[in-house]
Amino acid sequence: MDTTHTLVDHAANHLVRAAVAAPSVHNTQPWQFTHREGELDLYADPTRRLLLSDPDGREQVISCGAALFNIRLAMRHLGFRPVVQPFPDPSNPAHLAHVGWGAYAQPTTGENLMYRALMQRHTHRGPFQWSPLPQPLVGELREHARTEGAELHTVESRCAQRHLAELVRTAEAINRDDPGHVAELVHWTRASRDGRQDGVPLAACACDPDGTGLAGRDFLLRATHTLPTASEVWPAGTGLVVLLTTRNDTHQDWLCAGQALQRVLLHATVRWTVAAFHTQPLEIPWLRAQLRTTIARGEFPQMILRPGHATRGRPTPRRRPDAVLMSE
Ligand SMILES: Cc1cc2nc3c(=O)[nH]c(=O)nc-3n(C[C@H](O)[C@H](O)[C@H](O)COP(=O)(O)O)c2cc1C
Numbered sequence: 001m002d003t004t005h006t007l008v009d010h011a012a013n014h015l016v017r018a019a020v021a022a023p024s025v026h027n028t029q030p031w032q033f034t035h036r037e038g039e040l041d042l043y044a045d046p047t048r049r050l051l052l053s054d055p056d057g058r059e060q061v062i063s064c065g066a067a068l069f070n071i072r073l074a075m076r077h078l079g080f081r082p083v084v085q086p087f088p089d090p091s092n093p094a095h096l097a098h099v100g101w102g103a104y105a106q107p108t109t110g111e112n113l114m115y116r117a118l119m120q121r122h123t124h125r126g127p128f129q130w131s132p133l134p135q136p137l138v139g140e141l142r143e144h145a146r147t148e149g150a151e152l153h154t155v156e157s158r159c160a161q162r163h164l165a166e167l168v169r170t171a172e173a174i175n176r177d178d179p180g181h182v183a184e185l186v187h188w189t190r191a192s193r194d195g196r197q198d199g200v201p202l203a204a205c206a207c208d209p210d211g212t213g214l215a216g217r218d219f220l221l222r223a224t225h226t227l228p229t230a231s232e233v234w235p236a237g238t239g240l241v242v243l244l245t246t247r248n249d250t251h252q253d254w255l256c257a258g259q260a261l262q263r264v265l266l267h268a269t270v271r272w273t274v275a276a277f278h279t280q281p282l283e284i285p286w287l288r289a290q291l292r293t294t295i296a297r298g299e300f301p302q303m304i305l306r307p308g309h310a311t312r313g314r315p316t317p318r319r320r321p322d323a324v325l326m327s328e
Contacts, residue, residue: 008038009327011078015040015099016321018074021118022262024063026188027048027316029198029324031064034056036328041088042068042097045324051185053175053283058254064096064303065258069148070118071099072259073266076107077115096255117269122315124274125216126207127237128308137271138240141307144267145244149253149259155241160295161234163272164241165186165213168304169285171280172215173227182221189219192316197317204316212305214236214278231248239308243291245299257302268307276306 012035019042024030030048034041042064049060072082081102088098107115138154145152155164175181190199200219209216209223213234244261246253265275281287282301291301 002206008035010033011038012040012325012327013321015071015074017323018070018115018118019067020318020321020324021121022063022066022070023123023265023277024072025054025059026185027198027200028060028063028188029066029319030060031324033325034328035325039098039100039269040071042071042099043093044094044096047095050184051187052180052215058302059279059283060260061096061251061254062261065255065260066265067258068099068255068263069259069262069266073111073115073118075099075101076111078109079104081105084287086252093251102256110270113270114263114266116326118311121265121269122274122311122313123204124276124306124312124313125209127204127212127235128239128306128310130236130311133307134223135271137268139274140267140271141242141264142265145260147261149246149256149303150260151245151247151262152264153243153245153296153299155243155295158234158310161213161241164291164304165215165234166229167281167291168214168278168305169227169229170285171287172209172229174222174284175228176218179318185217185219186221191220197319198322199317201316207244211234211235211237212276212306214241215280215306216276216278217280238282239306242305242307243296244303244305245301247299249300253261253300254302261303264305272309273302273307274307274310274312278306 016033028048030045032043032045044060044064048052049057083100083102089095139205188199190201201319205219209218222237246257
């Protein structure tokens with residue numbers, strides 16, 4: 001028996017099992033992996049891009065960036081430094097990264113805690129308990145984003161909150177009225193147990209999408225078509241609102257933003273904090289441009305999040321590693 005091969009396969013499986021736990025837009029899991037001699041290549045799967053919501057593939061690359069952070073973390077858990085080459089093939093923009101094994105170095109406590117949080121992190125939807133996030137934790141999240149080359153801005157003034165709420169509301173209203181978008185959403189929503197291992201299941205979106213200051217995606221098409229206008233009142237259960245931004249807007253920046261996103265989410269999970277996403281206005285160019293000039297201080301907004309305290313959500317399905325990993 002070729003035991004070397006078996007060990008190499010186990011190692012690749014270990015990395016991909018971690019990778020697929022990453023969040024992805026509509027749980028599309030838009031990634032593919034190949035491995036050769038234990039080294040891993042990450043690709044964006046062109047068949048899993050959202051053609052209407054994400055024509056340029058920005059959210060796809062962010063999702064894959066989150067998976068890349070998990071691969072790095074899984075290597076660190078085994079005690080090896082990941083050697084990451086982003087976009088190793090200039091002729092193929094879908095080839096997002098090559099990851100090799102570097103020198104041995106004991107994982108830190110922080111890395112081990114984040115690794116353990118991989119399977120406990122789930123997206124939250126709906127309101128939070130009212131206790132605000134402690135300021136030191138907000139500072140830690142900001143530092144984690146910065147380590148990956150992104151910035152985390154808190155949206156604190158009433159005026160900025162109202163403006164952001166209006167942009168999210170406008171985007172959500174446009175999507176709810178557009179049959180194409182509705183069809184795309186329905187395609188990725190799993191209202192029944194159809195055995196598919198992707199998409200957003202019913203149980204994960206049971207909350208009223210209009211129950212906080214920021215309109216939520218209406219996965220179940222349950223909301224009334226007239227969205228409430230952004231009101232003077234900011235429901236306390238909305239919690240903190242943060243923007244994840246990058247200085248530029250290249251594919252490299254999107255990959256950094258994905259890694260920053262996952263690093264922030266996992267540190268939050270370690271600290272018993274969950275996060276909700278409201279990325280609808282970032283999918284409509286003129287709304288994203290407005291957000292960039294008004295709230296994001298000229299930086300490129302990549303994610304809109306609400307971190308807060310609530311009971312941990314339920315896991316959503318994932319395709320098995322052998323469905324996304326091929327050996328070369
Ligand atoms: C780029 C990106 C955009 C997302 N946008 C939203 C969103 O607008 N609303 C939402 O409820 N979830 C959003 N999500 C969360 C995904 O729906 C979620 O990650 C996926 O369903 C898998 O579930 P999990 O995160 O609980 O593992 C987004 C995730 C990513 C990576």
